[in-house]
Each structure stands twice: as C-alpha cells, then as structure tokens.
Amino acid sequence: MAARKSFRTVLDLTVLGLVFGCAVLVWNVASHNRELSATLRATGPLVERTNVRDRLVGTSASLSWLGLEEPDPAEAHLVWIVDVAQCRTCLSGRSAVWNALGDDTSLKRHVVVFGDDDVPQDARRALRGTTFTAASRQDLEAAFGPLLPSTKLLVDRTGVVLMADSRKAASDCGWNFEAQVGVLRGTLTTGLIRSQLVNP
Structure with a gap:
C-alpha cells in the first residue's frame, strides 16, 4: 500500500x-x-x-507619359510620383531643396500624380519650375510596376532610372532624396542630405 x-x-x-x-x-x-x-x-x-x-534602379522606361520627346534635350529628370489619395501631405512642406535644384538647368523636375486626384494648389505654388502631370495607375504600373505612395526617381535623358526611392510618406526617413541628387550632380552641399529627425 x-x-x-x-x-x-x-x-x-x-x-x-x-x-x-x-x-x-x-x-x-x-x-x-x-x-x-x-x-x-x-x-x-x-x-x-x-x-x-x-x-x-537600372530599368528603362518611356518618357512619353511625361510629354517629353525621346531622347529629351535635358540631361536628366527628377520625377516625383505621388498617389495623392493615399498621401495627401506628401507634397506639403518639402519644397526648399526641391526648388534649390532649379539652379541645375540640365535637370528637369516633374511631379506626376496618380489618376484624377488634383495636385494641391499650395504644392503647385511651392514647387517652382516644376511640371505637373496626371497619369493613370495602369500607365504608371506598366512603366514601373507597383509603387508606394511617394516615389522619387532620377532618370537620364534616355529613360534609364539612375536612382530611386519609394515610401508610404514623403518624410518617413531622416534623409532627403532630392538633396542626394543635388550633391551627386554637384549643385548642393552634403549638409542638406540628412535631417535632424531620423525615423527608422
């Protein structure tokens, strides 16, 4: 027991x-x-x-949707593709460095918005020397594949993408794409690339 x-x-x-x-x-x-x-x-x-x-980066896309002749006489194009419906604030408050690139006369600057969404009037006033174009989502995805709401490209005169960045918001990083473009093209200083606020 x-x-x-x-x-x-x-x-x-x-x-x-x-x-x-x-x-x-x-x-x-x-x-x-x-x-x-x-x-x-x-x-x-x-x-x-x-x-x-x-x-x-390294892909080639037609520039015809920007209304440009191919090859275009400009040396390069800075293209900012924005889905305004998903990122209403993407075009707000980021104009200083963009406008500073106006000193580079061989670089054309373009803002392309998805679909029928209008570019906010304050953005049209703030982004000086910039052409604004609307393109359908289908055309943009045919040219570049799926994109995040704020996509910036440095494209050469033949349509080859030299640099690219794509984000859900225009300011969710601590560095500035157009400042990087300006430094590489010799028109801006390196101090403009990184801001004080860095988000992972």
Whole structure:
C-alpha cells in the first residue's frame, strides 16, 4: 500500500512537472512570437522600400507619359510620383531643396500624380519650375510596376532610372532624396542630405 502511495506521489509530481514544463515552453514560444512579430512590423516598410528601389534602379522606361520627346534635350529628370489619395501631405512642406535644384538647368523636375486626384494648389505654388502631370495607375504600373505612395526617381535623358526611392510618406526617413541628387550632380552641399529627425 505504501509503495502504491509512493508511486502515485511520484506520478503526480511527474505530471505536475510536465504541466509546468509545458506552460514554460508555451510562454517562451509566445514571447518569441511577439518579438518576431514586432521585428517583422518594424522591418516590413524597409523591405517594401528596398524591393521597389532595387526593382527600379537600372530599368528603362518611356518618357512619353511625361510629354517629353525621346531622347529629351535635358540631361536628366527628377520625377516625383505621388498617389495623392493615399498621401495627401506628401507634397506639403518639402519644397526648399526641391526648388534649390532649379539652379541645375540640365535637370528637369516633374511631379506626376496618380489618376484624377488634383495636385494641391499650395504644392503647385511651392514647387517652382516644376511640371505637373496626371497619369493613370495602369500607365504608371506598366512603366514601373507597383509603387508606394511617394516615389522619387532620377532618370537620364534616355529613360534609364539612375536612382530611386519609394515610401508610404514623403518624410518617413531622416534623409532627403532630392538633396542626394543635388550633391551627386554637384549643385548642393552634403549638409542638406540628412535631417535632424531620423525615423527608422
């Protein structure tokens, strides 16, 4: 009887130990799952941006949708493609460096908006020396594939994409694409590339 009671106690303790071990394992897996989900949420936008940029750089696209002759006499084109419906603020408050590129007479600047959305009037006034064009989503995706709401391209006179950046908002990074273009073309200083506010 004592042996049976002792065996029962050992069995109960073993079951209790297994239950405790399983609870710790489940808690551990759940904790790692939360960490992995947070990492994926944090890196998701970076992966999206990188995929679009890597797909675009070096590709060739027709410039006809900008209303340009091919080859165009301008040496290069800075093209900002904006989905105004998804990013109403993309064209607001980012004009100083864009306008500074007006000193580069061989660089034409263009804003292209998706579809029928109007360019806000304050953006038309702020972005001086810029041509504004509307293009259908189908035409833009045929030329460049899927894009995020704010996409900037440096395109040479033959339509080859030299540099690209694509984001969900115009200011969700700590650096400025058009400043980088200006530095590489020798018209702006390096101090304009990175701002004080850096978001991951």
